[in-house]
Amino acid sequence: MNAIERVCKYLQEAGTYYLATVEGDQPRVRPFGVVHLYEGRLYLITGKVKAVSHQIAANPKVEICACKGGDWLRVAATLVNDDSLAVKTSYLEANPGLKAMYKADDDNIQVLYLKDAVATFSSFSAAPETVTF
Numbered sequence: 690m691n692a693i694e695r696v697c698k699y700l701q702e703a704g705t706y707y708l709a710t711v712e713g714d715q716p717r718v719r720p721f722g723v724v725h726l727y728e729g730r731l732y733l734i735t736g737k738v739k740a741v742s743h744q745i746a747a748n749p750k751v752e753i754c755a756c757k758g759g760d761w762l763r764v765a766a767t768l769v770n771d772d773s774l775a776v777k778t779s780y781l782e783a784n785p786g787l788k789a790m791y792k793a794d795d796d797n798i799q800v801l802y803l804k805d806a807v808a809t810f811s812s813f814s815a816a817p818e819t820v821t822f
């Protein structure tokens with residue numbers, strides 16, 4: 690399993706992760722859920738109406754944190770918006786529960802992929818391990 694697959698699997702198994710953005714000098718953080726691996730890129734999904742989307746537009750540098758059992762994962766990355774209908778369709782097909790909220794061609798759905806990602810797997814019992822993708 691390569692680095693991006695490991696990170697995707699970890700986030701999916703954790704179920705919930707926390708996405709931090711910045712708004713001026715104020716950090717903002719909120720729970721996020723579903724990630725999607727598509728054509729070698731790791732995507733998250735949100736709505737363009739949300740404050741988080743506006744914050745990413747102003748500053749696409751983010752950090753993600755998730756934990757599982759006694760270990761945790763942090764991923765620092767820059768998010769890139771992807772308007773491709775194909776990736777949005779794939780996202781919703783892989784996660785049918787999202788169809789109650791989004792349609793692949795609606796005006797609100799937004800998918801973004803992680804670029805220049807630095808992911809660190811940590812635990813209380815072993816040295817941190819950093820991977821990049």
Ligand SMILES: Cc1cc2nc3c(=O)[nH]c(=O)nc-3n(C[C@H](O)[C@H](O)[C@H](O)COP(=O)(O)O)c2cc1C
Binds near residue numbers: 705717723
């Ligand atoms: C478990 C859980 C998972 C969530 N997953 C997502 C998600 O993947 N994408 C999303 O846009 N909102 C998700 N939300 C809702 C956001 O946390 C919520 O809309 C939040 O207010 C967005 O941040 P903002 O208010 O700064 O825009 C989730 C909420 C919970 C409780």
